Amino acid sequence: MEIRNMDREWMLVDRLDPIYRKGVEDFVSHAINNARNVEQIFCPCVKCGNNEYVDVFVELKSHLLCNGIDKSYTRWIWHGEDVLPTMCSNLEDDSNFEGDDFDENYDRVDDLINDLKQSTEDPTEIESLKAKNGWSDKSFTSLLELLGKILPDGNELPRRTYDAKKILCPMGVDYVKIHACRNDCILFRKDYKDLDKCPKCGASRYKLPKKNSQKNIGVPVKVLWYLPIIPRFKRMFSNLKDAKNLIWHADGRISDDKIRHPADSTQWKTIDHLFPEFGSEDRNLRLGLCTDGMNPFGNLSSQWSTWPVLLTIYNLPPWLCMKRKYLMMSLLISGPRQPGNDIDVYLEPLIDDLKLLWDEGVEVYDAYRRETFNLRAMIFCTINDFPAYGNLSGYTVKGAKACPVCEEDTISDRLVHGGKNVYLCNRRMLHRSHPYRKKMKPFNGKQELRNPPKILSGKEVYEKVKNIENNFGKPYKRTNNGTLYKKKSIFWDLPYWKHLSVRHCIDVMHVEKNVCDSIIGTLLNITGKTKDGLKARQIWLLKRYDQN
Secondary structure, X not given: OOOOOOOOHHHHOOOOOHHHHHHHHHHHHXXXXXXXXXXXXXXXXXXXXXXXXXXXXXXXXXXXXXXXXXXXXXXOHHHOOOOOHHHHHHHHHOOOOOHHHHHHHHHHHHHHHHHHHHOXXXXXXXXXXXXXXXXXXXXXXXXXXXXXHHOOOOOOOOOOHHHHHHHHHHHOOOOEEEEEOOOOOOEOOHHHOXXXXXXXXXXXXXOOOXXXXXXXXXXXXXXXXXXXXXXXXXXXXXXXXXXXXOOHHHHOOOOOOOOOOHHHOHHHHHHHHHOHHHHOOOOOEEEEEEEOOEOOOOOOOOOOEEEEEEEEEOOOOHHHHOOHHHOEEEEEEEEOOOOHHHHHHHHHHHHHHHHHHHHOOEEEEEOOOOEEEEEOEEEEEXXXXXXXXXXXXXXXXXXXXXXXXXXXXXXXXXXXXXOOEEOOOHHHHOOOOOHHHOOOOOOOOOOOOOOOOOOOOHHHHHHHHOOOOOOXXXXXXXXXXXXXXXXXXXXXXXXXXXXOOOOEEEOHHHHHHHHHHHHHHHHOOOOOOOOOOHHHHHHHHHHHHHHO
16 A cells, blocks of 8 residues: 655635645545545534544545645544554565565555544543453553563654643543632632632632641542533534444334334424424433432442433334443533532533533534534433432422422321321322222221322422522522422523423432332342331330231
8 A cells, every 4th residue: 555645835825826726726636535434524624623524526636625624633643644654664674574564554554543433342442441340550551561662663652641642632531620719619720720718608619738748739639520511512513433323212112102202292292392493403402400419439438429420312112222331421510529400510510511412503514414413401300329329409399298299289197106208198199989098907007088299380480499599518508498399400590491391310220229129128138138127016016006
């Protein structure tokens, strides 16, 4: 295979110069001659940046003439040239290496690099391998150093973990570190980005050095890690297979009035009805937001709390929605204490992007349909355990009125000996003629004649919380606002949120696990798991005594 090295001086001249126009003509011919698929050629203009396919016969030339070529793109690795010139030249000069063998090995390197963006697998495979095997940064750096010695001199393999991570940024998997107040009052961004102290509590933004310490000042006390979602959506649509999977709910789903996919739900259809402009574009994304606290240092330590915020894409087929490849971590909230009610402070960067994706959208290239379209996205619902449900919704999920659906109409009893609230009125959810409503002995000794509670719509809930003034930061001081809500959730800033009938969902895994543990633990009398104890029997005896 001939190693190409075309003149690059035309890239530096003015776009109106005939030399530049001649260079564009030569580049287009070069790209066509070296393309494995003429329909999939990346555009190196300053706007596309080799991130989007274009029509080589219509758009490529016009993009380069109107926008200009990326001047840093001096080695055309996406258009047929090798990425490791020194490595290849060393191989070519080797007297013991045959020409045919060189061509074969060169093609393999070239294919490997060019497949980086066209592969159906994640282009950050090196980092994925590190994460899957739990390698530390130190061990990964040692591996890179060893591989660098094995490869020929002059190879461009990164030598450190830090350098390898820097490669991820141009691929759309960059991250942003945002400083936060130690008391969770604010994020140091926008109007607060230049402050050294929190304007609410006065806490220092940076760690103060100890006496006689040689460490530099400037280390933030608390940091939020934000992984921007818009570049990652663009990456997914630039991949042919992923772009096709993202419209499976419209093209591949069986529609027979049975619930097999979120697209079969009433809420999905309601959104299509209320927002026809959004619903008419099959590629618009509907996302599920999940978060929960975890201890990264194991179960023996409780001195640190980490809250990842994940997004799952419901446009995908059910067998792909929850695959690790398609679960997107958007935020990582890390600190010695959990954010609790102040989680809204950390959700601000994500909500800002979601509002942009709803109000205006972003231009995205679809590799499957080979066209550019305006992508919009929305949060379809959140999925959490019950404590996180309260943190995100702002509702008080403890006490006598803990049900966020029934709210004031919640009926509960207080166990005197157990010290807990129990909710035994679920029979009123049944049909009026259901036989369980009349049974007494298996339940609380009474018939259930009450009507089911009225379920409030999103607009009715919004009327309750719209005037609540949020007061974020620790120590938390709740103001008496006359409702069971502790705050006005940041999700109400999304224009469509009050139109959703189901905004927050309970994680089925937690419900099934807790109920199963309680039943099995009681039946098998497992120590620490059984609910049959002295206090439970005291309650039972008291009820039998009252009935007699």
